[in-house]
Amino acid sequence: MSSEDLRALSEADRWLERLAGQRATLLERVELARVEGDLRERLGALRAAEAALEPLSRAYDEASTASSRLRERRDRLASRLEVSRDARESAALAGELDQVRVALGAAEDRELEALVEVEPAAETAAALRREAQPLAARRAELIASVAALESSLDEEVAAQRLVRDAAASRVEGALRARYEAALARAGGAGAAEVLEGRCGDCRLALSPLDLDRWRHAPEGEYPECPSCGRLLLP
Numbered sequence: 611m612s613s614e615d616l617r618a619l620s621e622a623d624r625w626l627e628r629l630a631g632q633r634a635t636l637l638e639r640v641e642l643a644r645v646e647g648d649l650r651e652r653l654g655a656l657r658a659a660e661a662a663l664e665p666l667s668r669a670y671d672e673a674s675t676a677s678s679r680l681r682e683r684r685d686r687l688a689s690r691l692e693v694s695r696d697a698r699e700s701a702a703l704a705g706e707l708d709q710v711r712v713a714l715g716a717a718e719d720r721e722l723e724a725l726v727e728v729e730p731a732a733e734t735a736a737a738l739r740r741e742a743q744p745l746a747a748r749r750a751e752l753i754a755s756v757a758a759l760e761s762s763l764d765e766e767v768a769a770q771r772l773v774r775d776a777a778a779s780r781v782e783g784a785l786r787a788r789y790e791a792a793l794a795r796a797g798g799a800g801a802a803e804v805l806e807g808r809c810g811d812c813r814l815a816l817s818p819l820d821l822d823r824w825r826h827a828p829e830g831e832y833p834e835c836p837s838c839g840r841l842l843l844p
């Protein structure tokens with residue numbers, strides 16, 4: 611067993627940490643959350659717009675049905691009047707036709723008024739639906755990319771775990787236990803390089819005494835960083 615095995619184990623752990631970090635901070639997932647929040651807001655607005663539209667369009671339908679009934683009645687009366695050869699019947703038909711025409715005029719006014727109200731409300735709902743469409747498409751894209759990225763990262767993690775396990779199996783028992791304890795305490799990796807007199811991980815500047823202890827450590831012995839507790843690699 612050499613310090614290279616410990617270094618390999620520590621590097622494998624760093625890779626695993628990096629992969630976990632990448633998986634946790636996928637930009638696509640951040641965008642997905644934003645798009646979903648945006649969509650939820652728009653769907654809320656759309657529901658409100660549709661709720662406002664509903665009674666207006668019912669009123670319009672009723673007004674429109676009423677005027678088309680009157681129109682049919684007017685046409686029927688007009689055709690009967692045209693073929694009527696009886697003076698009294700003709701007079702009665704003409705009287706009724708006048709009434710129906712007046713009623714139709716009023717019904718058509720109501721229909722127009724209802725249409726004037728229904729149109730902007732319908733346009734609002736349609737605009738909200740139109741705006742939601744590209745967002746819904748983007749959401750679907752993002753869900754697919756997040757899933758693809760996660761599964762490729764998961765594959766990398768699985769492969770890296772095998773590398774890690776192989777490296778760990780080459781580190782002897784007591785040292786490995788110290789390494790795992792330092793890893794559990796400090797996170798990331800259980801060992802660190804010394805760079806320019808500092809712990810390469812927590813950046814603590816080692817005291818001259820600690821540096822001396824590190825420099826002259828017998829082979830296979832690893833002093834710990836006084837701050838983060840990671841094993842200091844030669």
Ligand SMILES: [Zn+2]
Nearest residue numbers: 809812835838
């Ligand atoms: Zn440290």
